[in-house]
Amino acid sequence: MIGNRRYPDAVAGPFPEPPVEFDDGDGRPIEIRAAAEGDDVFEALVAMYDDFDPADRAQGLPPLREDRVRGWLETLLDGEALNVVAWHDEQAAGHATLVPDGSGASELAIFVHQDYQGAGVGSNLIAGLLGYGAANGVEKVWLTVERWNRPAVALYEKVGFETAEAESFELEMTLRLAESDDENEE
Secondary structure (H helix, E strand, O other): OOOOOOOOOOOOOOOOOOOEEEEOOOOOEEEEEEOOOOOOHHHHHHHHHHOOOHHHOEOOEOOOOHHHHHHHHHHHHHOOOEEEEEEEOOEEEEEEEEEEOOOOOEEEEEEEOHHHOOOOHHHHHHHHHHHHHHHOOOOEEEEEEEOOOHHHHHHHHHHOOEEEEOOOOEEEEEEEOOOOOOOOOO
């Protein structure tokens, strides 16, 4: 569907640009930071994904084995993707990424460790990622989500995503971060 994806006319946001600090619903201090070289991001994310509940995997992600997690993270962290991490002390509590798809848009993926779900980490993490994306020139964002994952759908709608395609067991949702120069998107 690349090239034919429908995006809302209205620009969503504004979203905060990392770093963002807050106390989650359980009173834990959380900081959302952009993944930067020299950070201990890679090993912290490997540890988080190694302990990730397999029941929380969606669409085959995150990968199950450590060697596959490492390969996947190398692609995300060393490529053109934009990444933010939610930190509780020195422990990664969540990770979100915007991956350019070749059409001028970016695909969003977000993962929150099960120990931090339901405490506002996901909401703040996605807002921080969208702020980071907007600050780095991302104009359009899309994602797919399993239609029965109501908590995720509600989170995406809360920050401004709209359903663009609902013809399969997954919903495709889109969001506009900036005005586009392209008048013929559809």
